[in-house]
Amino acid sequence: MAGYNDFKYLSDFEAKKAIIEAGKRMYLKGFVASNDGNISCRVxxxxxxxTPTGVSKGYMxxxxxxxxxxDGKVLVGKSKPSSEVKMHIRVYKENPEVMAVTHAHPPVATSFAIAGISLDKAILPEAVVNLGSVPIAHYATPGSTDVPDSIAPYCKSHNAVLLANHGALSWGKDVFEAYHRLxxxxxxxxVLMYTGKIIGQANELSCNQVKExxxxxxKLGITSGGIPPCSLVESNTKDVVTNTAPYIHVVPQVNKKERPKPASYIDPSCGCSVSVRSSEAVNKQTINQEIINKEDLINELTRRITEQVSESLKR
Ligand SMILES: [Zn+2]
Structure with missing residues (x-):
């Protein structure tokens, strides 16, 4: 991070106002549950x-x-600071250019931290420029002194880090830069989840594209963020008019026990029993067929994503 040398510290009031606003946004975005998360600003x-311990970040x-x-000693205020303030302090000590630190448990990024998959695929230009790659610091008990040690190696070279089986930590030249990085x-x-785990395919940026x-x-004065691995082959330089990507064959599981029994009626012309497939049975059979065209694929993906979003809203 460059351009910090001419930085003027915020006043106490400005810093507190920024922390409260970032806390609200963090809470409304669903990055924290209950009293999770913490924010700090250097003055x-x-x-x-x-932020104090035991308080919802949306209502401070x-x-x-x-x-x-x-050193973590309280100078002003009646509340107790979060035990996680230790990792904030370590970022300030490791990188004197940092003026604010934010920590939360955003669900998708935290899932990557739990899966042990760092965020370093070159797929989004904005992420490469403004965020950079995001490594995972090894697991340490939240609030313990091991956490600051685990993040220390990344405080100068990167702008954010995932904490294994815990959450995310980001920093910047002010509260909003740190929060925006979150x-x-x-x-x-x-996006990594959708392309990697749901769509199952991503064209990574080529090494030339990453270099640019x-x-x-x-040129923007950002000197940290790491360099993500890149693709030697340029796979995104042609317009896509007809989809030649391999199709995903979606075969939803239908529980055999739940299949409706076919309805039947007696045909008066022959006196015999004729079975009729209910519309539900027909639908299930249709869904059961492999989805082989693009429109069906998009519909199926939309259905799955909508389902996931409405599930997460219910929680
Ligand atoms: Zn935490």
Whole structure:
């Protein structure tokens, strides 16, 4: 991160207001459950404002925040700072250019942290430029002194890190840059999930394309973020008019026990029993067939995504 040298510290009031606003956004975005997450903002060489323990980040007021020094000692405020403030302090100590740190448990990125898959596929230009690649720091008990040690190697070279089986941590030159990196990280993880796990295919940016993005990033004064692995082959340089990508064969599982029994009626002309497939049975059979054209594939993906979104909203 460059351009920090001429940085002026925020006033106490400005820092607290920014923390409360970022807390609201974090909560509304569903990045935290209950009282999870924490935010801090540096206001002097040895002072930060941070969020208290045991409070929902969506409903904080100015008087709840705590000012601590870089040893974690409370300077101002009646509340107790979060035990996770230790990892914030470590980021400030490792990288003096950082002015704010945000931590949350965004569900998709946290799932990658649990799966042990770092976010480093070159698929989104914005993610390469503004966020960079996001490594996973090895597991450490939340709140323990092992957490700061686990993230320390990445504080200067990267802009965010996933904490194994825990959540995400990001930092920047102010509260909103740190928070926006958290948003970008969750968005990036979501796209990786759709392309990798649901659509099952992603054209990665080629090494030349990544090189151009890194040049743009450097021109913007961003010197951290790492360089993601890139594709030697350019796979996204042609217009796609007819889909030649391999189709995903979606075969929904239908429980045999639940299959409706065919209805039947007596045909008066022959006095024999004729079975009639109910519309439900016909539908199930249709779904059971492999989906072989693009439109069906898109419909099926839309259905699955809608299902997932409505499931997560119910929770
Ligand atoms: Zn946490």
């Amino acid at each position: 002097g060489p040895n002072a930060i404002w941070t 007021t100015l008087d709840m925040l705590v000012k601590v020094d870089l 948003e970008s990280l969750e968005y990036y993880a979501t 993005l890194i040049t743009i990033r450097e």
